[in-house]
Amino acid sequence: MPYRIAVVVPTPAHSTIGGTLTYLSELPLPPGTLVRVPLGSREVLGVVWDDESATLPERDGVETRPIAGSLSGIAPLARQWRQLVTFSANYYQRSVGEVALAGLPPQLRDLDAQQLARRLKRSVAETADAALATPLSLTSEQSGALATIETERGPFLLFGATGSGKTEVYLQAVQRMLQREPQAQALVMVPEINLTPQLQERFVARFGAGNVVAMNSGMTPAQRLRSWLAAHGGAARIVLGTRMAVFASIPHLRLIVVDEEHDPSYKQQEGARYSARDLAVYRAQLEGAKVLLGSATPSLESWQSSEKGRYRRVLMASRVGSAASGEGSFPTVRLVDMNLQPKNTVFSPQLLDAIQKRIALGEQSLVFLNRRGYAPVLACTACDWKSECPNCSAYRVFHKIDRSLRCHHCGYTERVPRACPECGNVDIAPVGRGTERLEEHLGDLLADVKQANGEPVRIARMDADSTRLKGALEQQLASMHAGDVDVLVGTQMVTKGHDFRRITLVAALNPDSALFSSDFRAPERLFGLLMQAAGRAGRDAAQAGASEMWVQTGHPKHPLFTNLRRHDYPAFAAQQLKEREQAGMPPFGFQALLRAEARTQEAAQAFLKAASAAAQELEGADRVTIYSAVPMSVQRVANIERAQMLVESASRTALQRFLAAWQPVLQATREKGLIRWAVDVDPLVI
Ligand code: ADP
Ligand code: ZN
Ligand code: ZN
Secondary structure: OOEEEEEEOOOOOOOOOOOOEEEEEOOOOOOOOEEEEEEOOEEEEEEEOOOOOOOOOOOOOOOOEEOOEEOOOOOOOOHHHHHHHHHHHHHOOOOHHHHHHHOOOOHHHHOOHHHHHHHHHHHOOOOOOOOOOOOOOOOHHHHHHHHHHHHOOOOEEEEEOOOOOHHHHHHHHHHHHHHHOOOOEEEEEOOOHHHHHHHHHHHHHHHOHHHEEEEOOOOOHHHHHHHHHHHHOOOOOEEEEOHHHHHOOOOOEEEEEEOOOOOHHHEOOOOOOOEHHHHHHHHHHHHOOEEEEEEOOOOHHHHHHHHOOOOEEEEEOOOOOHHHHOOOOOOEEEEEEHHHOOOOOOOOHHHHHHHHHHHHHOOEEEEEOOOOOOEOEEEEOOOOOEOEOOOOOOEOEEEOOOOEEEOOOOOOEEEOOOOOOOOOOOOEEEEOOOHHHHHHHHHHHOOOOEOOOOOEOOEEEEOOOOOOOOOHHHHHHHHHHHOOOOEEEEOHHHHOOOOOOOEEEEEEOOOHHHHHOOOOOHHHHHHHHHHHHHOOOOOOHHHHOOOEEEEEEOOOOOHHHHHHHOOOHHHHHHHHHHHHHHHOOOOOOEEEEEEEEEOOHHHHHHHHHHHHHHHOOOOOHHHOEEOOOEEEEEEEEOOEEEEEEEEEEOOHHHHHHHHHHHHHHHHHOOOOOEEEEEEEEOOOOO
16 A cells, blocks of 8 residues: 655645645655655645655545655755754745745756756766865954854854954864864855855865855756755755755754844845744754854844843954054044035045045045936926836836936836927936946046056946846956956945955945934944945055045934944944834834735735734734734835735744734635735844
C-alpha cells in the first residue's frame, strides 16, 4: 500500500495558512524531500512537509493522486529550514506553500531530472584558488569586539561608527568559526545588490572563490541554482546575499551577519512582507547559530533591544587609523541656515566656496538630493496644467536627458509635449529639482572653476537612472575611486556603504521635509542617512580631521541636527525612543496594516470597514486597536485605488493572535470591485 504524504505546494497567497495537500508515494519520503506533484492540470514543485506523513486520514470524496516524482539527488531540506518557513508564513500572514517555494531557486521547478543531475555534477567541480589575502591586524577595538563575539552568545549589535572597520570584524568572525568547525557555514547579508560586488570581492580574496557564493535577485536563474546547490550541499562555506538569502538552505549554519541592519531594504515590500533582519535573529536562535547585527545607526528596534539587554551591544567608536591622526576623526558638521539666504537658493555661497576649495586641493565632494530626474513636476505658466499621471494620483517626473515625462509609480512615459496640452502655451517650465537638474546647475555654477592642473571641473551623477545599464554602476564607482570625478551628485544611493577614499566633503541640500513628516520613522531615517552620508567623508585617516559634512536647512536648531553635529547617535536614539514610548509606537507598540486595492476608493474602504466590523466579534479583539480606513498617501497607482487600516497592540503576542483569528474572516469577506488585499506585519512605512 502506498504511503500518504503531506506536501506544501505553491498555493495562492491567502489559501489556508499551514495547509498541505495529500499525495500518494510508493516509497516513504522524509519531510523536506523535494517532489514534483500534480496540481490541477499542472505539475509543480513541492516539499514534503512534517509529521502527518503516512498517517493522514483518507478524506471522503477527495481523490488522492500520486506524486509525479522526487528530486532524489537533492538532500531533504532540514527541519530548521522548514520551521523557519512555517514561522515566517504564520508571522507574516501568508501561506506556507508561498513562502517555501519563494525560498527555493526558480530553476528547481523548471529543470527536468536529467538537467538537474547535470547541474548537480557541475556544482561540485572544484575551483582552484589563488593565493588568499591575509587578515589585517586588528585595532584594539576590533579585537575587543571579536573577543566578545567569540565568548558570548549574543545576539550581538555591533554598534560601530562609519569607518570603524566592521567588515574586518565580520571577516575574522567568519574565519574563526570556519576554522573551528570543519563543516560550519556562514550567512552574510547586505541591504543592496549594489553593495554585494565589493563585499564579495573581499570575501573571495580572503576565503577563495570556491567557498563563497552570492544570492540576490540580480543573478540569472542558472547562477541562483548553482549558488543554492552549493550552499545546500555544504560546499559553499559562506553565503553572501540580500534579504532573500535569509531563506537559503544552509544546513550547517553557525553564524549570521546582517550588515547595515537598520536599512529599510531588509523589509520585503510585496508578497510575504518579511523583515530579513528579524528573521535572521529568529533563524539564528533556531539553528543554534550566532547572529551579528552591524550598524553605525542601528534601527531603534535593535537599539532598544540592546538597551534592555536582549541584544549584547558591542561598541567600536572610532575610525580605523584615527589614533594616528588624533582627535576629530569624524567630519565637522556645518549647518547653513537657509532662512538667511535669498529665497530659492540651491547652493549657499558658503557651500559653493567650500566645494571649490576641495576642488583646488584635488579632493572629491559628494552632494546628495533624494530625488532623481530633472524636476518632479512640469507646469504651464499660463494655465494650471501640471504633468499629472493619468493613471496615478502623482505627478510625472521630467527627465531632460531623453525629454520624457515618467511616472515613478506606474512607469507611464511620454515625450514632453511641445506646448501645454490644455491651453497651447509653449512656455511650460520645470518646478522643483532632482539630481539631473542639480548636476546641470552645478555645472553652470562651476563653469569657470578649474582643477589644480588647469583642466575643467568634472561633475558626475549617480542615481537609479545613471546606473540602469548593466556595468554602469561598476564603471561609475571605479571612476570615483580612481579620482576621475571632482563632484559627485546623487541620490541616497551614493551615501550607502561605499568606501570612497578621496571624498572630504559631503553636502545634504534639502533634508527638511523629513523633520515634519507624518511618518513617525522619518526622523530616524534622516538621521541614519545623514550619519551614513557623513561616513563617506574623510575615510582616509590622513584627511579625516579636515573633512566636512554640510547640511542646508531652514531649521538649524532642530534637536536632530544638534545630535548630528556631535555625531551622537545614542542621544538621538534616546530622544526618539522617549517620544515613541509616550505615543506607544514601535518598539513599544506593535503594528500591522491591512491594505486593500480596488477599482474605486469606496470599494477598497468598504472592504476594510467590513473587516473592521467583523473583527469586533473575535476573541482578543479587545487587546488591539483598529483605526479608521484611510486612502494611502499615493492613493491611486496604475488606475487602482488603494486604502489601508492600521491595527495596533501593546503586545506582539496579542497582535499575532488577533491576526491569526482575523485571517479566515478576511478570506471570507467579499466586496464588489475589490482586487486584492494584504496584511503587512511590522510595516516600515505607514
Ligand atoms: P565600516 O564598515 O565600519 O564603515 P570598513 O569596514 O569599510 O568600515 O573599514 C573602513 C576602512 O578601514 C576600510 O578601508 C578597511 O579596509 C580599513 N580597515 C579596517 N580594519 C583595518 C585594520 N585593522 N587595519 C587597517 N585598515 C583597516
Ligand atoms: Zn496651459
Ligand atoms: Zn503613473
